[in-house]
Amino acid sequence: MVFTKFVEVGRVAMINYGDDYGKLCTIVNVINGNLALVDGPQNVTGVHRQKINFKRLTLTGIKVKIPLNARQKTIAKAFETEDVLAAWEKSSLKRKISKREKRSSLNDFDRFKVMLARKEKSKLIRKELAKLRK
Numbered sequence: 001m002v003f004t005k006f007v008e009v010g011r012v013a014m015i016n017y018g019d020d021y022g023k024l025c026t027i028v029n030v031i032n033g034n035l036a037l038v039d040g041p042q043n044v045t046g047v048h049r050q051k052i053n054f055k056r057l058t059l060t061g062i063k064v065k066i067p068l069n070a071r072q073k074t075i076a077k078a079f080e081t082e083d084v085l086a087a088w089e090k091s092s093l094k095r096k097i098s099k100r101e102k103r104s105s106l107n108d109f110d111r112f113k114v115m116l117a118r119k120e121k122s123k124l125i126r127k128e129l130a131k132l133r134k
Contacts, residue, residue, distance in 0.1 A: 005059040007036065009070075012062040012084055014093065015047065017055075022097070023047050024088060025057075026079075029069050037069075041076040044085070062087050 005011070011027045015038075025038040025047040034054060040047030049072065064078040079085070088094055106114070 005061060007054065007059065008063070009068050010064045010066045010078075012060050012064060012088070013038065013057040014060060015052065015056060016058045020047050024060075024084070025052075026064060026066065026075050027057075028066070028075070039070075039072055039075055041072045041079065043072075044076055044079050058093070060088070060091060060093060062091070 007027065007030060009027055009029060013025055013027060015021055015023050015025060023040070024045045025040050027036045028039050028049070029037040031037055031051055035051050036054060036057065037049065038047065038052050038057070039049040042048050062084055064075070064082050064084060066075055066078050070078075
């Protein structure tokens with residue numbers, strides 16, 4: 001499998017640590033081997049322009065076409081024309097995060113019901129598999 005999520009200008013990333021945890025941002029410039037200048041844009045994602053360490057970014061497969069050091073207005077227009085938020089909602093990373101949040105919000109009884117449902121599903125699968133073997 002070929003690596004496709006490069007650190008580049010216009011790459012949309014998710015912040016995975018800090019005050020802006022879980023928010024989307026766009027890489028505007030690469031400062032050095034550890035830092036990038038990112039911008040939300042503020043009015044769309046709530047992330048203001050700041051430098052941030054690559055360790056605190058999770059790269060997505062989404063890329064917008066913007067120039068180096070683009071203004072916030074330019075980034076906002078690119079977000080809208082390329083429909084980044086809709087693409088983010090469809091992405092596997094967003095689904096994985098949503099599933100994790102949903103599981104962590106379950107109470108004890110809900111986890112018990114999930115366990116029973118998994119047992120029932122496993123029982124049905126075993127039964128069907130036994131029929132196919134005969």
